[in-house]
Amino acid sequence: MLDIKPKHPQAPCIAVFGVGGCGCNTINQLSQSSLSDNVVLIAVNTDAQSLAVSACSSRLQIGTEVTKGLGAGADPQKGYAAAQESEEQLREHIQQADVIFITGGMGGGTGTGAVPFIASLAAELNKPLVAVVTTPFSFEGLQRNQLAKEGIDNLMQHASAVIVLPNDKLAKTLDKKITLVNAFFESNRILQDVLAGLTTIISQSGLINIDLNDFITVVSHRGRAAMGVARQAADEELQHTINKSLKNPLLEDIDLTSAKGAIVSVMATEQIELSQYHKIGEILQQALADKAVVIIGLTIVPELESELELMVIATGIGDKEANKEEKEAASGIGDTVASNTDERFGQSELLNLHDFLAEKSQNPQTTSYSSSEFDTPTITRRSPNRVFKRCLNDGAA
Numbered sequence: 001m002l003d004i005k006p007k008h009p010q011a012p013c014i015a016v017f018g019v020g021g022c023g024c025n026t027i028n029q030l031s032q033s034s035l036s037d038n039v040v041l042i043a044v045n046t047d048a049q050s051l052a053v054s055a056c057s058s059r060l061q062i063g064t065e066v067t068k069g070l071g072a073g074a075d076p077q078k079g080y081a082a083a084q085e086s087e088e089q090l091r092e093h094i095q096q097a098d099v100i101f102i103t104g105g106m107g108g109g110t111g112t113g114a115v116p117f118i119a120s121l122a123a124e125l126n127k128p129l130v131a132v133v134t135t136p137f138s139f140e141g142l143q144r145n146q147l148a149k150e151g152i153d154n155l156m157q158h159a160s161a162v163i164v165l166p167n168d169k170l171a172k173t174l175d176k177k178i179t180l181v182n183a184f185f186e187s188n189r190i191l192q193d194v195l196a197g198l199t200t201i202i203s204q205s206g207l208i209n210i211d212l213n214d215f216i217t218v219v220s221h222r223g224r225a226a227m228g229v230a231r232q233a234a235d236e237e238l239q240h241t242i243n244k245s246l247k248n249p250l251l252e253d254i255d256l257t258s259a260k261g262a263i264v265s266v267m268a269t270e271q272i273e274l275s276q277y278h279k280i281g282e283i284l285q286q287a288l289a290d291k292a293v294v295i296i297g298l299t300i301v302p303e304l305e306s307e308l309e310l311m312v313i314a315t316g317i318g319d320k321e322a323n324k325e326e327k328e329a330a331s332g333i334g335d336t337v338a339s340n341t342d343e344r345f346g347q348s349e350l351l352n353l354h355d356f357l358a359e360k361s362q363n364p365q366t367t368s369y370s371s372s373e374f375d376t377p378t379i380t381r382r383s384p385n386r387v388f389k390r391c392l393n394d395g396a397a
């Protein structure tokens, strides 16, 4: 049974399901990250042996009758039937969470069959669910790739957002001599970062907070999602940093101009200027679809190593052609450029920051942070010894 006891009762409960071999490997690696204490990792598999060596404290063997604990033998229908057999336990786990992340490798039996089933339960229980899945290496053959495609199509019908990480794409960025085991490990590190980043974004209390409702607003656009992280190098133009965050080479080739929503988590030092914060919103509005909802959170980290770090999650990414038609219809012309960004950029967020800066200039003590309140300044963290710390307005701290 899922047991989430957040230290901060107001913090949303986040369940991360790792399903099948790939999913369980990923959350094993994720358990090495420092995650907020409201995040629970649940290993779900048909394969009893692989589950037995999982580092996760919550493990759920599904389909004991259907698979006899031996895996789904690359048959997604078996994976689906296994999840169906264990529907009650899965429901109990889902019910206790406020938001669900699920990860698995598409192309085999368990992940391809069970991930869409779990997503359908979450949809039925009205819980937001974001899936982060891989597609097979092309050397694994056409059959696996076809199964993966079908699995993703099924998943898209139920998940709030789906982030796809093609193993093939990853292979292109690795040394040709890398071993298969290491290639998987590297790929899992990306999955780990994506999941750690997603959970951090909702758990973290910043100066300008991104809460669960913001997250739900953005993921409710449904469809493909993408995520990118960037750190501003010394003297780098803000535009360039944002472009970097939008061009994560390990994610799918996707058309961000069709994204209908984005959540941006900004970490910056106290030196961040109002105009910089505003500019992030403007640049993103121009990069995404017209009327895209952009929610920007800000956390002040005095010890940040760079001037600024950004994590962007873009959602509701659709078909390029459909998007072009939509834009043309909306504007009455061919090439549309995002206009009137102020209207779509949350004024209340700007006011919050403005208040903060004004207050700071009048009363410097209100922003004197103790350095122990903050931790390593990167958005995603891998060190198991580092506890994620909250910032500024966390009343419960």
Ligand SMILES: Nc1nc2c(ncn2[C@@H]2O[C@H](COP(=O)(O)OP(=O)(O)OP(=O)(O)O)[C@@H](O)[C@H]2O)c(=O)[nH]1
Binding pocket: 019, 020, 021, 022, 023, 025, 026, 046, 047, 071, 072, 073, 074, 075, 104, 105, 106, 107, 108, 109, 110, 111, 112, 134, 135, 136, 137, 140, 144, 167, 184, 185, 187, 188
């Ligand atoms: N990135 C990454 N991909 C993996 C890993 N393990 C497997 N995969 C990919 O995920 C696909 C599905 O493999 P598994 O997750 O082992 O399969 P399963 O879902 O457990 O299904 P069955 O073994 O048939 O029960 C494979 O075809 C690989 O492309 C991993 O550790 N990392």
